[in-house]
Amino acid sequence: MASRRKPKNKPASRKKAAPKRGTPWLRWAGIAILWLAVLGAGTVAWFAHDLPDTSALWDVEDSSSVTFLDRGGRLIARRGAVYGPPVRLDSLPDHLPGAVMAVEDRRFYAHPGIDPIGLSRAAYANFRAGYVVQGGSTITQQLAKNLFLTNERTIRRKAQEMLLALWLERKFTKDEIFALYLNRVYFGGGAWGIEAASQRYFSKPASEVTLGESALLAGLLKAPSRYNPSSDVARAEARATVVLDVMVEAGKITPEQRETAFDAPIVVSRASAVESAQYFMDWVDTEVRQLVGEVNADLIVETTMDLPMQRMAGRTLREGLKQEAIDKGAEQGALIALGPQGEVLALAGGRDYTASQFNRAVMAHRQPGSAFKPFVYLTAMEAGLSPWTTRMDAPVRVGDWEPGNYGERYYGEVALKTGLEKSLNTVAVRLTEELGREKVARTAQRMGIVSRLAPTRSLALGAQEVTPMELAAAYAPFANGGMGVIPHGITRIRTMGGQVLYERRGSGPGRVVQPDPLAHMNFMLESVVEQGTGRAARLPDRTAGGKTGTTNDFRDAWFAGYADGVTTVVWVGNDDNRAMQGVTGGSYPAAIWAEFMRHAPPMRDYAAPAAPSPAAPAAQPPARPAEEAPREDPIGDLITTVRENGAGGD
Template identity: 55%
Template sequence: MANPQAGGTGARRTPLQAFLYWGTVIGVWGLIFLVAFLAVFAIDLPDVSKLNDVTRQPSISYLDRSGALIAVRGSQYAPPVDLEKLPEYVPEAFLAIEDRRFYWHPGFDPIGIARAGVANVKAGKVVAGGSTITQQLARNLFLTLDQNWRRKVQELILAVWLEIKFSKKEILALYLNRVYFGAGAYGIEAASQRYFNKPASKLTLGEASLLAGMMKGPSRYSPVSAKERAARRATIVLDEMVRTKAITPEEREAAVKTPVRVSAVLANQRAQYFTDWMDGQVRALVGEPTEDLYVETTLDLPIQAAAEQAVRAGVARNKAAGVQQAALVALDAEGRVRAYVGGVDYSESQFDRASVAKRQAGSAFKPFVYLTAMEQGRNPGVVVVDEPLKIGNWEPRNYDGRFAGAMTLETALAKSTNTVAARLANEVGTGNVASTARRLGISSKIQLDPSMALGAVEVSPLEMAQAYAPFSNGGFRARAWGISRIRTASGKVLYDHNIEKRGRQSVIGSPALPYMNQMMRTVVTGGTGTAARVPGFDIAGKTGTTSDYRDAWFVGYTGGFVVAVWTGKDDNTPMRRVTGGGAPAQIWKGFMGQALPRLKAGPIPGGRIAPPEPENQGPIDDILSGIGIGGEEPPEPQPRAPTPAPEPARPPEEVPF
């Protein structure tokens, strides 16, 4: 038999030679495949030449009427912090919880990826991630948040590039200065100022652990909105720091025992409900900003502070009676919003009860009934009879279940007598009453059933304030507004309210206006609103209470200044016998006691008109029947409370570990 290796075909390869040969072939082809693979994913890699450029959402700075800063909306960046100036435990906190092997891996951590993969398989869902700090930096700097394989591979490529381009110390500094901490704060300096009102160089161990813990989810682990969850996460960070020997067990125990004081909002983030109300309007007027904007508003910060204090104090004082929330809106004669409070605590609930919530007005709606009657020829001295009444199937009842007999319209409004208001609305026409309310500023739907006379109409405090404004300013329509001017950081004016300002529209004439002011003064001097009296000032207004005490109102005014106050519960369940003459009137007085001296308000314009001699209105036919909605409790003697002193700045809240 012939030798198979004869004929110049060469000797058979040894196993070692075969291994080397095929290893080389596979290696070459693997390298070709890897290069091709990376080339495909690198085609649309972002431009990394502008690494140090900061691209951010333009900010909107809101200023009060005197130019003081109210709030800033949009991304907040602080100057980069020098890693050397931070306490050693600050970067160590992030390394312990986010990337323990940061100083040893090449940009990605195979051990961490494997561990995360095993955990995810066991759980049957994604419960852990294997991203290193370098990968997170690459993602934050260059990539979108899309979850797909292309983005993940690009993240790995960029992470390796960052490791080649920069030192570990530079990567860590970039990370700490660019990572997002929620609430619009980018970078550890902005976060430290946002949550603790201090520079990052003065962060305590507990504060550093809270910030590091937020990396798992800035919203979910926010020390403002999720205090307990944030505290538990911070404790885990401290445990990891002990495990990596970044701190001692004794230092951990000391940090756990020291409560961290967290600011609910920045020192310059005030009037948040008002800013929310403004935010949508700014974008409607000028579109999405392409550069930093300054919005000059009508708000008066000292008056706003008094309003917030009065609301908090009033709700706290009446908490036992079931008062959980309140709202307050104050307008001047032109409709400028001077104070705006949408709830007791913005950090606990961002729902705006000043303009978004709609609640039944109760007897605070009755002035529109009486105004319609005055415009049809009646006057405060007209005598009516408080007696049982049926209008179809509806039978209104008074608050105390009794009937007082003959009285004037002035007395009926002051005592908030339901039968008289219902009869009056039926006589003048509920459609005419609705037209009057719309003319003055009520924009919500007004149903025309007889019960509307007693306030079965859902409105917002903002609407009520602007609808009462004509009583305070001489009879002119005063649509509520809050933006005076919008300008760019470079000074270009994008919007100016004065340019669009129109002539004043008269909506209440004489003698109806002085008649109404006379009657609503009596509400405060001897009716259901006596708790709202502010000595030395010309005050008028109307209380409102709805069925089962679900809502309580006081809307009052002086010369050129009107304030609407609502109290109740968000779930619309009843309070415990809280009437408009109680908590709302107390809040109103607490606010006005501080605001009026600053405003230098004058008397209510329009003068006084002596009405004709009292005349009997005569019997009124019974037409319709049901249950009363807006009756008021007879006024009780109110202790005269001193004007409260200005409340000191609210201390930051504590996050216990």
Template identity: 55%
Template sequence: MSGPSSGKRTPLQAVMYWTTVVGVWGLIFMIGFFAVFAWGLPDTSKLNEVDRQPSITYLDRSGALLAVRGNQFAPPVNVDDLPSYVPAAFVAVEDRRFYHHPGFDPIGIARAMGRNIKAGRKVEGGSTITQQLARNLFLTPAQNYRRKIQEIMLAVWLEAKFSKKEILGLYMNRVYFGAGAYGIEAASQRYFDKHAKDLTVGEAALLAGLMKGPSRYSPLSDRERAARRATIVLDEMEQAGVITPEQRIEAVSKPVRVSRTLATQHAQYFVDWVHQEVRALVGEPTEDLIVETTLDFPIQTNAERAVRSIVERDQKKGVEQAALIALDGEGRVRAMIGGADYADSEFNRAVDARRQAGSAFKPFVYLAAMEAGYTPDTPVVDEPVTIGNWTPSNYTNTYLGPITMETALAQSINTVAARVADEVGRDNVARAAKRVGITSNIGTDPSMALGAVEVSPIEMAQAYAPFSNGGLRVQAYGINRIRTKSGKVLYEHRPNEVGKTSVIGNPPLSYMNRMLRQVVASGTARGAAISGYDLAGKTGTTSDYKDAWFVGYTGGFVTAVWVGKDDNKPMKKVTGGGSPAAIWKTFMSATLPRLKVSAIPSGPQAAQAVGDPIGDLLSSAGGLFGGGDAPSDGEIAPDTVPDGDPGAQPGPPPQAGQPTQPQADPTFY
């Protein structure tokens, strides 16, 4: 008799069997899952290594900070050394359950998914601070499920290896805050010119608010949006009990002041210009560099105020853009404005734009004449003239008859300039212009005498500099010295590298200064006159009022100003004696009191006595940034003085919406 064995498992045996099967397959699945997603994970042993590019710090001539290009890093800060509300601000707005989750937050992920599905797009992320740290340390910005799972895996690993305080410290010392700043200390220094341990509640809220989008919520690009975001952070901090209602009210009522260096964006045109030169001089940086420049920040501030006030005043006249560049007698760039607003357009019109010079080119015609034996008193006749098939006309469409050359230049008489250029030879005029500093191509058609030549403001400043410094040619430059942070000098500008070449002798130099003084005293630039100073210069206006210029100078200091539109469309009867002269006068009225001003030198010997007109700035109540206030609207030179019609025939205009030089590098757009 056999036993009752049926071969069937008991219920307990079945449970144990299937539990084992599921467990084995689950283990196989988990091993496979982690094998798939762990493949390609970065080497976490390099956690403390920072892969950074060298930064370049730009200083003005007195050591004031202008800008920092490249990524800025600072020594890591200890969370315990910060006010308690600083790290708490990041936790409150970025990861309220930071101290309670294992690296990822299932509740936060579910909430974010629900809101994103409801909105039909991504409106919220579910990443914790630990996940953000893992992403910043080890992963690429790619958005896909594989990277998200890897992010969670690394976040769990970080939580197992470090304490919450250490993770928060790593996060705050590595995260990007915009403006090239990595870490809370670098961000604090760049945005507020202070150490992180000195941050106020409002400043901490602003920096924490940047985590949602460093560019979008930057106070540099949109102050109102940044303020709204900071207010949200303060609300979260109050709800989390990080700050009291009284602290929140105080933070909201007290304005947060962003670093003046970052807020002053016009200096960035100059920094852009010298930044290109640094690599040409020392090659690709391998360590942090400090570049000592020629720019004078108080004078730069005067230039910004002048350009801003006149462009705003004359917008109804069609003035949309402006450029200003100021050089001393050695060629050092002391101020540079490349456009009306750097935030709107980074194209540097002071350096890269090529616009017709109009009557501002006439001094080179008269220089060639003076060198050919003419004098300011040489009699000429203002009457209709035809050269080949070209008949220039005067701005007023009237003729003065017999006058002197001095009067012809002061009143910007087109007929006389055209005839004089034809008599002395347009080739000689072109050679004179090249000799004193014009580097652009100069055609020799008859209209060149009236400024049918495309030049940049920096060229015009260079070319007028010999009139201001005793006849010596200069080359504009912006870098005095380049050194490493350890003090090793990599480059230093030496005067003998350019040389002091006399390009205008006497009597032509004295004659030209006499005539150009008269332009300001009684001619087309009399709106630019400033009582008590020896000033000279020349206005310029092109056909249909597309460009307007004024280039003026005193002893050892020259400033060129241009206004117009990028699309080369006409302004509303804006002449060189109007908006440009007003900008020049506003700028120089604030700047001249800061200079060691002297009379315009009559030759090289006199120029040596002048020296550097900005060698010693006068003290002022405004301190480093006090450079004198721009005159009020009532003091701005009126736009009433006409300039002679240049009669120049413009070339084909750029396409609408393009910068002034169509062939310019599109990275400037």
């Protein structure tokens, strides 16, 4: 019976078990939390397992700098990872850290290294704009990235940046972090740290910068290249104005202080404001490493550049290719000027270095068109012909190729002087076939062309590519008395302590043109400028010689010439080989050349060749039809049965 009563207790036991119905939910919640913790720890461990070593945090990298001087000993610029000596926060004027904090991290002293409010504000601003207009990284995060990480944009790198920021905040005080940031951040122009930047841009210590200068330095941090006053003073000043406005908004300065800063001009060190010199320095910087290798010492490089001429080169090229030229499709250009021994006095590799660092003066291989013809005529002079020797200007056939003059204009029997003045294609082709293409190619290479020249039918018309530097070197013997040159930009390299690591010796290839042929060529090339296709290059106070060049479809336009020992080549065109609208060598290139050469000082250390007797033989036939102003035009393919790739004339 007792055993039968036991079932009566079962309902009671069920009532006691009822509270356990929630246990599975709590159990699973606990398990989930545990797994999340494990996954979180694993994620942190995965991000942190290869974090960089932080033991050398306070060590400053001992890297060498390179100081470039022009031919007169004037400072051009300094390059290299130049770290200034570390500065203490309390040694700086209040407005300098205030400017940096206002634009980079207003809540720096209020967050633990990561700022959720700043991140939310940046995300909202970016969402409204539809693209990234603000960044949410704190100064601590930026310091972590600059010290330990790369610039790659990945979730892993961002997570590591945050972990390092939290570590820095636990390890150091806020003032220590901010001082470390100011001493390590990049300010452009090769300057790392606030002291190096202040010396670079204002030639004074950071402890002495004004409010306006502080705003300019703080403005650089957003984009050091874009807002660098060395590249664009107006853009840097506009950015500094934004910084001053933000400082007022953040309560760092008063409106009255901002107005006072506006009234105080910011003077950027002139030596660091030579934008066009960047092309020259890119070129010689590579040569420095080739000449002396890797040297763990600060170097001084004495160059051949003439700083005033360099400034003029950049200015004339930029002003010569203004909107009118751009509207005609002439968007790029290059200018290079050599002295009598091949020293590069000025080099502008493009219209705007900040927009494109491609050095067209050194690296662009383009067809020279009729600027190649002087090598044809020099070969003729060396073969015993003279400026008054005549040849027929009439249609000519070379196999199945029929090069002609633009518009089918022919003058009949003409003197070679006239053929070069008018840049007659048929005369140049006849001479080349008569003298031998190989011989003409050898003449050009003896003069200074180093690119391979194949003896093709269109050789005389400049259909094979050369660089502006090569063409300048090949024209230099016309200017210096017949001596070959090797273009160079460095005369000496030494350490700060005075140890000479390299010094240029030697004078080049020696004589490459004999006096009589050279005198004939000078006579004809001067005639091209005085009364031929190069009349836009005439100088008001001295004699100049040179030659225009234009290729098919107006893809390239050149002027190569010389005066008083200075040889200058100007090229105008487009990087993508796009055709221009009627732009010839006698237009923008000749005008740019003349403007630059008008300000170029004469070089007296060369032997100018004697000019030939101007007396022409009495039997010289007149040019037919009646004389007219020479036109410089490409031959196009109006009269060719087989078009030679790129062959041109003018």
